[in-house]
Amino acid sequence: MEPYKELIGKFQEILKENSLKMTKQREIILQTIYEYEGHFIPEGLHKKVQESYPELKVGIATIYRTLQLLESENIVTSISFGANGKKYEYGGKDHHDHMICNKCGRLIEFCDDTIEKQQEKIAKKARFKIVNHSMQIYGICQECQENKK
Amino acid sequence: MEPYKELIGKFQEILKENSLKMTKQREIILQTIYEYEGHFIPEGLHKKVQESYPELKVGIATIYRTLQLLESENIVTSISFGANGKKYEYGGKDHHDHMICNKCGRLIEFCDDTIEKQQEKIAKKARFKIVNHSMQIYGICQECQENKK
DNA sequence: CTTATTGCAAACGTTTTGCACGTTT
DNA sequence: AAACGTGCAAAACGTTTGCAATAAG
Numbered sequence: 001m002e003p004y005k006e007l008i009g010k011f012q013e014i015l016k017e018n019s020l021k022m023t024k025q026r027e028i029i030l031q032t033i034y035e036y037e038g039h040f041i042p043e044g045l046h047k048k049v050q051e052s053y054p055e056l057k058v059g060i061a062t063i064y065r066t067l068q069l070l071e072s073e074n075i076v077t078s079i080s081f082g083a084n085g086k087k088y089e090y091g092g093k094d095h096h097d098h099m100i101c102n103k104c105g106r107l108i109e110f111c112d113d114t115i116e117k118q119q120e121k122i123a124k125k126a127r128f129k130i131v132n133h134s135m136q137i138y139g140i141c142q143e144c145q146e147n148k149k
Numbered sequence: 150m151e152p153y154k155e156l157i158g159k160f161q162e163i164l165k166e167n168s169l170k171m172t173k174q175r176e177i178i179l180q181t182i183y184e185y186e187g188h189f190i191p192e193g194l195h196k197k198v199q200e201s202y203p204e205l206k207v208g209i210a211t212i213y214r215t216l217q218l219l220e221s222e223n224i225v226t227s228i229s230f231g232a233n234g235k236k237y238e239y240g241g242k243d244h245h246d247h248m249i250c251n252k253c254g255r256l257i258e259f260c261d262d263t264i265e266k267q268q269e270k271i272a273k274k275a276r277f278k279i280v281n282h283s284m285q286i287y288g289i290c291q292e293c294q295e296n297k298k
Numbered sequence: 299c300t301t302a303t304t305g306c307a308a309a310c311g312t313t314t315t316g317c318a319c320g321t322t323t
Numbered sequence: 324a325a326a327c328g329t330g331c332a333a334a335a336c337g338t339t340t341g342c343a344a345t346a347a348g
Contacts, residue, residue, distance in 0.1 A: 019301085019302080019348090020302070020303090021301085021302055021303070021346080021347045021348065022347080022348095023302090023303065023304080023346075023347075024346090025303080025304075026303090041337095042337080042338085043337085057304095057305070058304090058305085059304070059305040059306065060305095060337095060338090061304080061305070061306080061338090061339075061340085062303080062304065062305075064337090064338060064339070065303085065304090065339090080229035080230060086337090086338095099271075099272065099275065099277045101277075108275060108277065110271050110275065112267055112271055114263065114267045115264050115267050115268070118261055118263045118264050118267075119264070119284075119286055122248075122259050122261055122286070123248065123286055123288065126248065126257060126259065126291070127291040127294070128248050128250075128257065128286065128288055128289070128290055128291065129288045129289040129294055130286055130287070130288040131287050131288040131289065132286075132287040132288065133284070133285060133286040133287060134284070134285050134287070135268075135282070135283070135284035135285070136282060136283050136284070137268055137271070137272055137277065137279055137281075137282040138279070138280050138281040138282060138283070139272065139277055139278045139279040139280040139281065140277070140278040140280065141277055142275070142276040142277065145276070145278055168323095168326085168327080169327075169328085170321080170322045170323065170326085170327055170328065171322080171323095172321070172322075172327090172328060172329080173321090174328080174329070175328090190312095191312080191313085192311095192312085206329095206330070206331095207329090207330085208329070208330040208331065209312095209313090209330095210313085210314075210315085210329080210330070210331080211328080211329065211330075213312090213313060213314070214314090214328085214329090233311085233312085234311075234312055234313085235312090235313095299348100300347100300348085301346105301347085301348080302345105302346085302347075302348090303344105303345080303346075303347085304343105304344080304345070304346085305342105305343100305344090305345100306341105306342090306343100306344105307340100307341095307342095308339105308340085308341085308342105309338105309339080309340070309341090310337100310338080310339070310340085311336100311337100311338090311339100312335105312336085312337090312338105313334105313335080313336075313337105314333105314334080314335070314336085315332100315333085315334070315335085316331105316332095316333085316334090317330105317331090317332100317333105318329100318330100318331100319328105319329080319330090319331105320327105320328080320329070320330100321326105321327085321328070321329085322325105322326085322327075322328085323324105323325090323326080323327090
């Protein structure tokens with residue numbers, strides 16, 4: 001995975017290009033996301049940031065504003081859950097999709113070239129310009145199948 | 150497409166199995182969904198129901214409660230838009246996935262056998278039991294590409 | 299010194315809930 | 324009669340916004 005140094009350099013470039021400023025908050029948020037294992041929700045990120053840097057009193061609004069910025073730059077990606085908000089993850093890994101367990105909520109990652117290529121074909125036919133895509137398979141994960149009660 | 154008579158029969162069975170009751174509201178909502186062309190949001194469904202049966206004063210809560218029930222029985226399916234709610238559609242048609250225009254919000258349907266089969270392969274490998282799946286391709290639809298400003 | 303960014307609290311839109319009243323079984 | 328469903332209003336939820344104060348360029 002991309003080293004943190006590279007990531008923050010890329011972020012600084014993006015900021016410069018858009019006449020935005022590098023702040024302590026943005027740096028901490030980026031770092032916390034980079035170090036986050038797996039998927040997270042804005043509130044969880046907020047708690048982690050507050051725990052690590054209580055003296056800064058980072059507000060939840062800043063978390064949301066920064067996530068918006070990072071998502072628009074494809075540094076993080078998100079999956080929506082209707083009224084239940086979004087889950088985010090750091091996007092520096094390879095592209096992948098998710099299987100989502102209906103019982104325990106776990107996200108299992110996968111990626112598949114055949115599907116990726118097929119998507120491109122479909123979009124081309126409809127003259128649809130792909131920006132992004134996501135695919136979810138819902139069901140029951142192996143563990144929950146075994147723990148059935 | 151499945152005739153309405155069959156649909157309502159199926160619905161009545163589901164209700165009986167779960168010791169739920171058939172009400173005027175549930176019937177009207179089911180019928181309105183069946184007749185809905187394309188995708189809808191809960192508020193739109195609510196308006197349509199109210200217009201057709203103003204004397205019943207169906208509340209938005211009943212719409213949400215009924216949609217929950219119908220979705221859990223796979224009679225409708227939904228796509229989430231994070232904080233922006235969900236779009237629903239009647240699920241009695243053949244399975245299909247969506248391309249979603251980031252500009253105008255339009256949903257374009259497609260379906261593809263290659264992808265469907267590939268999904269099954271992937272799930273089998275992970276011993277994940279598929280209940281459902283959904284796939285979205287985000288981007289810009291043809292029309293919005295032409296109307297670019 | 300100009301402009302962007304922040305935290306806070308209030309506002310927002312969607313969805314859910316508590317409750318007394320109605321309806322279905 | 325018992326159990327479930329309803330409309331209503333209020334609450335809850337995740338998210339966004341207005342604003343005065345603060346910090347970065």
